[in-house]
Amino acid sequence: MLVVDVEKRLGEFSIAAKFEAADGVTALFGPSGSGKTSIINMVAGLVTPDRGRILCNGTLLFDSAGQNQPPHRRHIGYVFQDGRLFPHMTVAQNLDYGRRMYRLPADPAARSRVVDMLDVAHLLARRPGKLSGGERQRVAIGRALLMRPRLLLLDEPLASLDTARKREIFPYLLRLRDEAIPMIYVSHHAAEVKRVANTIVRIESGRVISIGGPEIIDTADPNALR
Amino acid sequence: MFSLSPDEWTAVLLSLRIAVVATLVALPFGIAIAWTLARKDFWGKALLDGVVHLPLVLPPVVTGYLLLIWFGRRGPIGSFLADTFGIVFSFRWTGAALACGVMGFPLLVRAIRLSIEAVDARLEDASRTLGASPFRVFLTVTLPLALPGIIAGMVLCFAKALGEFGATITFVSNIPGETQTLSTAIYTYLQVPGGDASAARLVVVAIVISLIALVSSEWLARRAGTRLHGG
Numbered sequence: 282m283l284v285v286d287v288e289k290r291l292g293e294f295s296i297a298a299k300f301e302a303a304d305g306v307t308a309l310f311g312p313s314g315s316g317k318t319s320i321i322n323m324v325a326g327l328v329t330p331d332r333g334r335i336l337c338n339g340t341l342l343f344d345s346a347g348q349n350q351p352p353h354r355r356h357i358g359y360v361f362q363d364g365r366l367f368p369h370m371t372v373a374q375n376l377d378y379g380r381r382m383y384r385l386p387a388d389p390a391a392r393s394r395v396v397d398m399l400d401v402a403h404l405l406a407r408r409p410g411k412l413s414g415g416e417r418q419r420v421a422i423g424r425a426l427l428m429r430p431r432l433l434l435l436d437e438p439l440a441s442l443d444t445a446r447k448r449e450i451f452p453y454l455l456r457l458r459d460e461a462i463p464m465i466y467v468s469h470h471a472a473e474v475k476r477v478a479n480t481i482v483r484i485e486s487g488r489v490i491s492i493g494g495p496e497i498i499d500t501a502d503p504n505a506l507r
Numbered sequence: 508m509f510s511l512s513p514d515e516w517t518a519v520l521l522s523l524r525i526a527v528v529a530t531l532v533a534l535p536f537g538i539a540i541a542w543t544l545a546r547k548d549f550w551g552k553a554l555l556d557g558v559v560h561l562p563l564v565l566p567p568v569v570t571g572y573l574l575l576i577w578f579g580r581r582g583p584i585g586s587f588l589a590d591t592f593g594i595v596f597s598f599r600w601t602g603a604a605l606a607c608g609v610m611g612f613p614l615l616v617r618a619i620r621l622s623i624e625a626v627d628a629r630l631e632d633a634s635r636t637l638g639a640s641p642f643r644v645f646l647t648v649t650l651p652l653a654l655p656g657i658i659a660g661m662v663l664c665f666a667k668a669l670g671e672f673g674a675t676i677t678f679v680s681n682i683p684g685e686t687q688t689l690s691t692a693i694y695t696y697l698q699v700p701g702g703d704a705s706a707a708r709l710v711v712v713a714i715v716i717s718l719i720a721l722v723s724s725e726w727l728a729r730r731a732g733t734r735l736h737g738g
Contacts (some may be wrong), residue, residue, distance in 0.1 A: 352635040369651045378647075382638035420694050428637055497554040 283307075283432060283463065287323050287333035287343075296320060296487035306458055308466045308478035310498065316487035317467045321434045324465065325359050326352035337432055353382070354361075358430030358462075362437040364417040366409035372420050373405040379428025392427060398456055399423045415446040419453060426460065433457075433464045439473060440465075471498045511712070515705055517684050518692035519712055525600055525688060527669035530661050533615055537660065541619035542645065546628075562674075563613040571677025573710035578678075602679035603686045607671045611664035618663055622656020623649060655728040662724035666717055689713050691725055 283302040289295065296316045300307075318324055319467040322328040326342065326349075337357070342350045358379070366375050376392070396402050399419040409417055418438055425433060436463040438454065440449045454477055457464070468474050474481060475495045483491045485500075491497055511519065546554055562570050578585040578596045589593045596602035626649050634644045650657075672690040679686040681695060693709045696702030 325636050335523065350642075352632075353638050353640050355636075356638075357636065359633070359636040361629070361633060363629070365627075365630055367630060367634070367648060378634075378639075379637035382634075382643060382647075424637065 282336075282338060283324070284336040284464070285320065285324060285333070286346050287320070287330040287335065289319065289323065289328065289330045291319065294487060298484065298487065298489050300482045300489050300492060302463065302465060302482075303480065304461075304463045305480065306478045307482060308468060308474040308479040309482050309484055310468060310471070310474045310478075311484035313469055315484045317469075318436055318485075320484070321359075321436060321465055321467055324432075325357050325434055326350060326355050327350075331456045356383070356429070356431050358425030358428055358433040360418075360421050360425050360433070360435045360438050362440050364409070364414075364441075366412075366417055366420055366424070367494055368389045368409055370408070371405065372401060372407050372409065372412070375420055376401075376405075376423050376427055377408065379424055383428055385429060391429075395423045395426050399453055413446070414442050415449045418442065418450055422453065422457065426457075426462070429464060433462050434467075435464060436467045437469070438466075439470070474498060509708065509711070511708055512705065514683065515692070515709060518687050518689055518709065521600060521684070521687065522669055522689040523716070525604045525607055526665050529604045529611060529668040530615075530665045532604070533608040533612050533664060534657075534661065537612060537615040537619055537664070538650075538657065541616045541660075542623055542649070544616070545620045545623040553566040559616050560613045562610050565575075567610065567671070567673025568677050570609060571674035574602075574609065574674065574678040578602070578605060596679070598679050598686060600679075600684060600685055603675050603688060604668075604716060606674040606678045607668035608664075610674050611667035612672045614667055615660040617658030618656050619653065622653040624661075625656070626652045654731045658724055658727050658731065662720050665720055669713070669716060669720075 282304070285301070286299040292358070292461045294316065298320050298321055300318070309320060311317055311507055319328060324337075330343060330345065332345045333343070334341065334345065337355070341348050342355055366372075367378065370378065376396070380387070383413060396405070399422060401416070401419055401423060404412060404416055404420065409420070412420065418441075422435075422438070435454075439450055442450060451473075457476070466474070466477055475498055478495065479493060481493060482489055485504050540555070540559060544552065544559075575597075576582055578588075580586065580589065580595065580597045585596055588596070594601065596605055630648055630652070631644050634648045635641075637669065639647060665711050669688075670690055671688070672694070675686065675688060676691055681691045683692075687695065689709055693706045693713075696706040696709070
């Protein structure tokens with residue numbers, strides 16, 4: 282269970298968001314520039330809120346009264362929109378990076394399960410520079426999973442891909458739901474969000490405007506994924 | 508046939524030793540300051556930047572004079588280092604290495620700073636979310652990605668150290684076998700009758716060493732580059 286209650290000024294723009302995310306997939310849904318990414322950056326610890334608190338499974342991650350866990354102790358996985366694989370490491374080294382940094386013991390069973398689930402076994406020896414956009418995004422998902430996160434943040438994981446690549450990745454995202462790791466899924470695509478999430482938090486201009494099930498999204502949305 | 512006299516060999520080997528030691532000792536300090544300038548904002552940053560670049564714009568003789576005042580046997584830093592660690596700079600090859608390191612430092616820092624600034628900070632963020640402490644972010648992401656620039660900076664520093672003249676001769680003089688480098692030896696040979704041939708031979712050696720350094724750094728940087736971006 283994630284509890285977020287944060288305020289942040291970013292120049293002219295301001296964020297004041299309050300919501301709770303239970304287990305399962307919670308989508309932060311709203312137009313580009315509405316502050317969704319800034320909100321999950323605060324959850325990850327990459328951006329410090331001006332005021333408020335963030336709790337994850339009862340652990341206080343941030344409290345403006347004087348608590349701020351650095352990102353490398355939060356155990357929160359992050360799949361970035363642009364993948365951000367390390368170009369100087371092979372795919373295998375990228376996958377193992379989080380586990381090594383968190384000093385977790387090697388778990389060959391978990392690793393081969395994730396490698397199979399994401400179909401990246403044939404890519405292990407390669408470097409990210411030679412991968413397609415879809416392959417890169419699958420490796421990024423695997424990298425975040427293998428650090429055994431207590432929460433997984435996905436920031437528009439399909440946005441940098443064309444329609445064919447989106448169709449390619451989507452089944453993997455649906456499989457990811459069965460991993461029993463709570464997820465925050467940021468997107469501005471109505472159809473994508475309706476298919477993936479069981480709770481939807483609508484964000485506009487840095488504010489939460491409604492929270493509910495998939496029914497709160499109008500299917501006539503022109504941005505819907507076909 | 509091209510062959511060097513024992514005295515010429517001494518000057519060449521001493522120069523190489525001074526340039527290598529100066530570069531290697533300056534490297535960790537150079538990386539630390541370059542990283543600080545590239546990634547941190549703090550009060551007095553412009554001042555630090557200015558001080559680092561000072562040897563580039565000051566007359567080398569002035570730098571040598573300042574080294575003599577501070578690092579000489581009776582200077583505040585020099586006497587402290589001599590009494591506590593037994594490190595003596597004045598009129599020793601170590602002093603020449605210090606002078607060369609100081610003169611090459613701005614070039615070293617500049618190249619490394621530019622390459623660290625070119626490292627995508629978003630990759631460093633990704634590394635933080637994957638459990639890397641700031642120091643491990645630096646070791647596993649920033650440093651390897653900045654490697655081509657670090658190599659370039661080392662070559663610049665090495666070349667500067669090899670050719671340094673003014674600060675060295677002011678600080679530690681021109682003692683054959685102790686502080687007489689390639690450059691000061693060439694200068695000395697040109698001052699004595701019949702020294703032209705020796706000077707010319709050392710000039711050829713200087714050109715060859717510089718070319719080797721340049722070509723090997725190009726090769727290393729290209730290798731590091733392909734390692735980073737595909738392949």
